[in-house]
Amino acid sequence: MVSRVATYTNHTLLSDLAIRNAAKVTDLQNQASSGYKSRDYAGIADSAQRLLNLEGEYTRTEQYLRNTTQAKLRLQSMESAVDSMMTIATEMKSLLIQASSAQQADDVNIKDEAKQALQQIANLLNTNLDGRYLFAGGRSEEPAVDLDKIGAPDNYMSDMDVALTGATTLASLGVTTGQLQIVSTDVNGNSVTTNVNYNAATDDIDDILDAINSVTTNGAIASLRGFGGNGNPLLNIENVGNGSITITETGAGDFLTQLGMEKIPNPRPDADYYDGDQQILEVRIDEQYNVSYGILADNPAFQKLVQGLGIAAGTEDQDAMTVALGFINDAINDLPNVQGQIGLDISNVERFETRHQDFKVFAAQAISDIETVDVPLTLAELSQYETALQASFIAISRASDLSLANYLR
Template identity: 70%
Template sequence: MALRNAAKVADLNTQQSSGQKSRNYSGIADSSQRLLNLEAEYTRTEQYLRNTTQTKLRLQNMESAVDTMMDIAVKMKTLLVQSLNANQAADVNLDNEAKQAMEQIASLLNTNLDGRYLFAGGRSELPAVDIDKMYAPDNYMSKSGTTITDGLTLASLGVTDGELQIVSTDIDGNSVTSTVDYDPATWTIGDLRAAINGNTTDGAIATLRGLDEHEGPRLNIENVGNGSITITEIAGGDLLDVLGMTKIPNPRPDTSYYAGDQQILSSRVDDGYNVSYGVLADDPAFQSLIQGLGIAAGTTDQNAINVALGHITDAIDNLPNVQGKIGLNIANIERVETRHQDYKVFASQAISDIEGVDVPLVVAESAQYSTALNASFIAISRASELSLANYLR
């Protein structure tokens, strides 16, 4: 009995000092499997919470970037309207404002968190956009108000003999030069385009299209890539003057500025549940904003500025959709996060209930067993004093 009491007192003292029922699973054999299951679930829940925290932080950074882009777009729209209404593009310093806005947009689309470029899709180790490719490439466009078709002869437009020199330069500074010797008497606009397009080394292409879908076609001679182009008359011709060919930024849709891929990121936030999240830097809303800024940064032409205004207005109309998409991603993450946090509290309490002890109760129980142990020791001590001589007395 004394040995059992001594073992119980030692066990209760250990529980009292550690706050746990046992230092190993054998001490709680009847609850060990449930404890193991709860601990595994707790560990998994903690990992899911780390995933949701990381994903939500990325989304919040993206949301902040898009909010700032909206502010920039609204400011630039105001400047463009002022420029068009007052016919004072130079006075509002539109080109410099557009260039500064473009630099801000590039920085926002290259938002980096923990070494990851958030708007680059799966290629997150590289910047999402290249600012040198964000500016609209050079383009020579005929004047508005003149209907241009492939069947028109150059002579009918009043063009005299001449020769064009076309110098195209890519964004790395490499340039090529070609010439087009045209004959107004026999050549049509279609022949001129074929001569330019058939020269595979000049880096230029001739097309028929308007500044936007609302106007009729004009003649465009543009850089094939994102570089610059310079066209001059070198044999006394007047094609450029007659057609009113003006050098303006190219209004064509272009996402060559985007260096990422099309992979939408996903995060494992629960058993069998992945959340796809985020947007890419080539989203149409960003593309419209970049296109409008690229045009505004390179011209004071009122027609071109009006087109730039249209692109930026489109961006303002569509950026809320991007904001809403990111906000929905955050809301989905937070719902899962709340569920995991609730379960973590439950599991923590359940584990504590299995492993832990009621310390005041253990203290009282220990006191009882200590009293019993002391009584056992007294009984043993008295029993050890018994002898035949003492008995005969």
């Protein structure tokens, strides 16, 4: 077709209309086939900044959700471990009460039961999830509890019915002059022998304490304290490294006999079994909010449970059993507080988890509204523009046939 001055305007108008329709048809065909409004941000320039903001928020929310999921799994594992400890403590309480009964004592092998329970507690405190020991604080790559130190260390204790002070003289106790030989292990596990000479005519309990505690390479330490923190002050001679200790008389003296020194597991408050640190874990669960969570294996409730089981695992002395029962009772009273703290941490994490899940749904829908098209609606619109494009081609074809000769015809 050759454009003339008379037809130039109409030709240009029809051509522009056809080109615009063709471009729109191509754009709609791309949208219908891909489901997206545009293959680049230029095609949605009016919404590009909002889309970028939403995508950034969506990515951060996904990370927060990963953090909350991880923290919740750890807390739930810890909660399950503490629940099991409560069950073990309750069962051991019943066995100790049963063992204290004259009619049932022979039916309960309390030492073996306590040893098994102690091993179970150690395993629970060494709960591992994805390579992390959950009760070890920041040192989560190593077990929280040293199994060799979980039991109460060796300890010699004087008669529970005799109250002692530092000024109590050996003569008043009926002790004759002699020598103690203490064979124990130091903090490095090396065997150490300490000889302690005593003179019944001049020495008192403070002299015995000084003689034992002043030895620099000693494997033992002496102190005055009540059994389990209660009752009469008693003389305790114990191992310093959670190892073994044996005390014998090598002279003519009768110190051990007169003081009624008996080998009983150490009842002192002790967390030497703990190999972790004091760092409480934190997790970022929102833009400006971190949650501190977790319980350490040296928590007082765990200490009391370990102490009680350690005593029960090492002696059948009825007085010692009473103290062991007291520790386990204290642990049973304290463990619900530990459970409550873990439950509160879980609730706190879940609250943010729910908030992030709701935002993720909203953001995903908003991003979809910006990026994607309604394919059936787009196909209907495409059909309309294809019809318009076809009409444009027909109009251009008919316009090309217009001439003066045809007009006069």
